[in-house]
Amino acid sequence: MSDESSQTSGHTPPALNSHSTDTELGRRSFLSNSATVIMAGGLAGGYGTFFAMAGRYLYPSTQNKVWIFVSDAASIAPGESLPFQSPGGVAVTITRRAEKPADEVASGEPLAVDRFLALSSVCPHLGCRVHWESNNNRFFCPCHNGVFNANGIATAGPPAAEGQKLPHYTLQIVDGALYIEMPTSSIGRKA
Amino acid sequence: MSRLSDWWSERVPISGEQLRELTNEPVPNHMKKWWFCLGGTPAYLFVVQIVTGIMLAMYYQPSPNTAYESVRHITEEVTFGWYFRGLHKWAATLMIAAVVLHQMRVYFTGAYRRPRELNWIIGMSLLMVTLGLGFTGYSLVFEQLSYWGATVAGNITDTVPVVGGFLKKILLAGDNYNDQTLPRFYILHAAIMPVSLILLIIVHIAFIRVHGITELEVPEEPEDKPKSFDFFPDHMLTELALGLVLMILLSTLATIFPAALGPRADPLTTPEEIKPEWFFYASFRWLKLFGPTFAVLSMGLIVFLMFAWPWIDRALTRITRSKEISTYIGIVAVFLLIGLTVWESAVAH
Numbered sequence: 001m002s003d004e005s006s007q008t009s010g011h012t013p014p015a016l017n018s019h020s021t022d023t024e025l026g027r028r029s030f031l032s033n034s035a036t037v038i039m040a041g042g043l044a045g046g047y048g049t050f051f052a053m054a055g056r057y058l059y060p061s062t063q064n065k066v067w068i069f070v071s072d073a074a075s076i077a078p079g080e081s082l083p084f085q086s087p088g089g090v091a092v093t094i095t096r097r098a099e100k101p102a103d104e105v106a107s108g109e110p111l112a113v114d115r116f117l118a119l120s121s122v123c124p125h126l127g128c129r130v131h132w133e134s135n136n137n138r139f140f141c142p143c144h145n146g147v148f149n150a151n152g153i154a155t156a157g158p159p160a161a162e163g164q165k166l167p168h169y170t171l172q173i174v175d176g177a178l179y180i181e182m183p184t185s186s187i188g189r190k191a
Numbered sequence: 192m193s194r195l196s197d198w199w200s201e202r203v204p205i206s207g208e209q210l211r212e213l214t215n216e217p218v219p220n221h222m223k224k225w226w227f228c229l230g231g232t233p234a235y236l237f238v239v240q241i242v243t244g245i246m247l248a249m250y251y252q253p254s255p256n257t258a259y260e261s262v263r264h265i266t267e268e269v270t271f272g273w274y275f276r277g278l279h280k281w282a283a284t285l286m287i288a289a290v291v292l293h294q295m296r297v298y299f300t301g302a303y304r305r306p307r308e309l310n311w312i313i314g315m316s317l318l319m320v321t322l323g324l325g326f327t328g329y330s331l332v333f334e335q336l337s338y339w340g341a342t343v344a345g346n347i348t349d350t351v352p353v354v355g356g357f358l359k360k361i362l363l364a365g366d367n368y369n370d371q372t373l374p375r376f377y378i379l380h381a382a383i384m385p386v387s388l389i390l391l392i393i394v395h396i397a398f399i400r401v402h403g404i405t406e407l408e409v410p411e412e413p414e415d416k417p418k419s420f421d422f423f424p425d426h427m428l429t430e431l432a433l434g435l436v437l438m439i440l441l442s443t444l445a446t447i448f449p450a451a452l453g454p455r456a457d458p459l460t461t462p463e464e465i466k467p468e469w470f471f472y473a474s475f476r477w478l479k480l481f482g483p484t485f486a487v488l489s490m491g492l493i494v495f496l497m498f499a500w501p502w503i504d505r506a507l508t509r510i511t512r513s514k515e516i517s518t519y520i521g522i523v524a525v526f527l528l529i530g531l532t533v534w535e536s537a538v539a540h
Binding site for chain 1: 242246249269270271272274275428431432435438439
């Protein structure tokens with residue numbers, strides 16, 4: 001570029017006819033326009049990519065999930081619930097469904113995981129803590145009288161009007177021990 | 192459209208012409224050569240450091256229990272975390288290198304001489320703060336080097352006569368590295384030093400604007416050519432292109448040589464091989480060559496002499512009647528610096 005400009009500005013040959021001056025001017029403005037486009041493109045492309053990457057960086061990445069031990073499965077009586085908090089601070093209510101007579105488990109037979117239900121204790125309405133009322137067989141949110149049935153589906157109050165339900169978590173039973181799948185604990189608590 | 196511009200110019204009564212007048216510094220012709228843009232290079236890299244530093248701070252947790260794990264999380268789990276940490280690390284390295292090269296350029300072209308002595312002092316302060324940022328920066332990772340580097344630094348401070356013990360307590364927030372040390376380094380690295388650097392850069396640039404840039408004779412320029420060109424847009428474009436080149440260089444370095452993570456700090460075990468970052472190699476070798484008190488005091492003296500060089504240069508020139516005396520001393524100093532750095536990097540202990 002500097003060679004080009006020093007050549008063109010350094011001397012002005014007097015013998016140039018108008019045709020070659022036109023070509024030279026055309027070539028010069030073409031080169032100068034190209035340089036502007038390349039520069040603008042480089043700036044937009046380079047910093048655009050940078051800020052796109054910065055956006056991806058700032059958006060929290062999906063957390064890994066791990067299996068966390070809850071308790072001995074048999075220790076939760078039918079119809080009862082167990083409030084549980086993960087090391088990362090996620091609050092969950094784990095309920096064992098009330099047994100119908102036909103569902104009676106023969107002694108010695110392992111408990112099936114579908115007898116249990118793990119629901120978030122956080123009301124989807126405005127984030128208050130719901131609690132299990134075993135006598136009413138429902139979850140109740142004291143903030144705005146939200147009511148959820150045993151499966152976590154809202155039946156009354158603002159959450160029902162919105163058609164909301166309590167998020168649920170996956171459970172598994174290994175050798176009689178109940179595990180829940182949860183996002184990894186916040187990094188500060190590992191160490 | 193014109194209503195919008197009326198609205199704007201009523202509230203911000205500065206015309207484009209005034210703005211042009213305000214920003215247009217005549218730039219001497221030698222600044223068309225890229226190696227004279229070494230002052231703008233650390234400034235650009237500092238902006239990169241601010242941006243990437245804020246981004247790292249979004250995930251970093253400054254406490255001994257969490258620091259290492261959060262850096263690992265950034266490096267291994269956060270999307271592009273390795274890239275932004277790599278940028279931060281390599282921009283730091285290049286920034287220190289560019290500051291040192293810029294200072295050498297100023298030194299060997301005699302640009303610190305009257306009436307620019309005070310700006311040399313500002314420049315020296317910028318060097319000191321930049322080195323401080325480098326040191327506190329690698330202390331935050333909380334790997335073995337961070338912990339033992341800070342411990343060694345604390346004990347070096349301790350050897351300073353009279354005030355050493357006091358300074359060490361201030362630096363480490365106690366007699367030894369403890370739970371409060373890391374938050375202290377963090378606030379130094381993320382607030383106190385960057386703000387100091389910004390203020391110093393403002394003064395540095397203000398001085399340049401007031402004095403103008405020292406003009407250098409460019410032998411091959413024809414006599415009738417203008418001696419300077421406009422800052423805007425000519426020099427601005429040079430700096431923009433330089434910024435793009437630096438971004439490409441940084442991205443390449445961050446990808447090919449990603450910022451690594453050493454073993455977690457272990458207060459019970461000093462590693463067999465312990466070295467600071469490369470920019471402290473020379474002073475680290477100096478500490479191995481001499482007893483601690485002598486080494487620390489002599490380094491302090493060297494820093495003092497560097498600060499006072501514009502006046503020392505004048506005295507030396509008067510005594511020796513040689514205008515080149517500072518150049519010769521400078522060449523010896525540069526070789527000493529390179530020699531000590533290479534020596535330290537070549538041997539294990």
